[in-house]
């Protein structure tokens with residue numbers, strides 16, 4: 001029996017003076033897109049006015065070649081779009097980089113970087129992408145691709161990543177050698193032009209030999225123009241429960257990673273703000289749950305799941321990967337365009353019959369649930385991306401990245417990323433967070449269901465950083481018995497209460513030495529008001 005569909009409009013985007021967004025050609029903010037040949041969006045359809053850099057994904061390193069330094073292409077490779085990207089980039093001022101690696105193309109980075117001779121050989125092979133093409137009209141089999149730089153997407157130094165990768169505890173130390181030598185080679189071969197060197201990195205700094213993120217990675221940044229933090233794929237088919245794909249803040253019951261956690265982790269490890277680019281997903285991830293998530297009270301985006309990963313959007317495939325056989329399974333991924341064409345067809349907040357949409361207040365992301373087959377889908381939309389872009393902007397970061405350029409719907413999400421360039425009358429993102437309380441269920445005549453939407457709260461997300469005022473003269477008593485914040489204590493569990501500057505605070509994730517800042521809604525410490 002079909003459930004009656006209750007429209008739980010949970011979040012709305014209010015944009016003030018949207019028309020006033022100014023793209024300043026002179027600013028140094030970046031909007032980086034990855035373009036992939038298998039995404040079926042031709043280069044001609046890309047809007048080069050809305051990106052500053054395009055990374056072609058991917059040139060790959062595989063153990064299938066006799067020489068580990070041989071750089072090959074996946075089987076979707078076609079030289080035409082590569083030439084088209086370079087030509088159009090040259091005409092529009094958009095920088096084109098070759099991304100080497102990726103999830104399945106990082107198999108020999110560990111081998112190469114551990115050996116001086118292999119590093120030199122690899123660097124010489126990689127430079128073909130930036131060398132000048134001397135043949136007419138970017139002919140096939142060129143001397144070079146005339147690209148603007150190289151993006152290293154080693155997933156990941158000192159971690160296995162895909163199961164076919166070589167890995168060593170010395171990876172991060174060896175990676176530093178590779179970077180130094182690659183930077184030196186670019187500068188020596190191109191003394192007059194700056195060829196770029198960037199990387200895609202995890203939500204934590206590079207691992208030390210014991211497998212823990214390094215406390216200080218400042219030795220690495222001089223070699224990069226910037227790094228792109230992959231602040232997505234946080235929870236999905238591999239997780240033990242449902243959870244957010246790309247949370248803004250950690251979910252208290254989810255894995256302890258998010259946009260803010262990742263940003264703070266890199267900054268804390270000595271990474272400069274102007275070399276930090278935060279990555280965002282233009283896709284969602286779906287899994288199958290073992291319960292009806294619309295019938296849980298209070299509603300939560302964390303639920304038990306089964307091991308069955310459903311087919312995601314129409315383009316999702318369960319083909320075995322050629323380079324690394326990790327099994328024949330669907331990813332459960334939905335491109336934003338597929339979500340808009342199949343689920344959120346009338347607007348970004350109204351699902352078609354069968355689906356219910358929720359807004360999660362902890363992670364500042366939306367999610368969808370299809371009751372008929374218990375499909376949970378976590379994704380980003382214009383509101384959640386707007387929150388991320390504002391955070392990147394207010395923190396003075398270099399910019400934003402997205403995966404990937406073949407996922408958008410009429411540039412709906414890319415337009416939001418371009419708010420990174422905004423200098424005046426910038427949009428204010430307003431989320432209307434609804435608490436949805438499901439009490440009983442009308443599934444069959446024997447049970448009844450009613451879903452109550454309690455009055456909505458409006459959170460105007462502002463990025464004000466205020467100074468700490470003096471303690472409040474009056475006391476409510478709510479801070480009685482709560483310890484003062486201590487700069488040397490590691491607060492491991494989220495939700496720990498402390499008192500600081502006359503206010504009560506709770507932490508959102510593990511923290512140490514971070515001063516609570518009144519008015520900062522983005523930080524680890526949530527202001528619970530004056531004592």
Ligand SMILES: *[C@@H]1O[C@H](CO)[C@@H](O)[C@H](O)[C@H]1NC(C)=O
Nearest residue numbers: 089090091092093094146148
């Ligand atoms: C485009 O290519 C020409 C010829 O190599 C070069 O002179 C020019 O600087 C390039 N323009 C950009 C924006 O890279």
Ligand SMILES: *[C@@H]1O[C@H](CO)[C@@H](O)[C@H](O)[C@H]1NC(C)=O
Nearest residue numbers: 114167168169170171173209
């Ligand atoms: C790591 O590097 C050290 C020092 O160069 C070396 O002795 C050791 O064998 C290396 N370990 C591995 C697993 O390569």
Ligand SMILES: *[C@@H]1O[C@H](CO)[C@@H](O)[C@H](O)[C@H]1NC(C)=O
Nearest residue numbers: 361362433434435457459526
């Ligand atoms: C959502 O978060 C905001 C800001 O932390 C808070 O004021 C509001 O009460 C929360 N709403 C719900 C329904 O939890």
Ligand SMILES: *[C@@H]1O[C@H](CO)[C@@H](O)[C@H](O)[C@H]1NC(C)=O
Nearest residue numbers: 483484485486487488489490
């Ligand atoms: C702060 O914490 C440290 C380590 O837990 C402790 O040694 C110190 O006494 C604490 N300081 C205060 C003022 O409580």
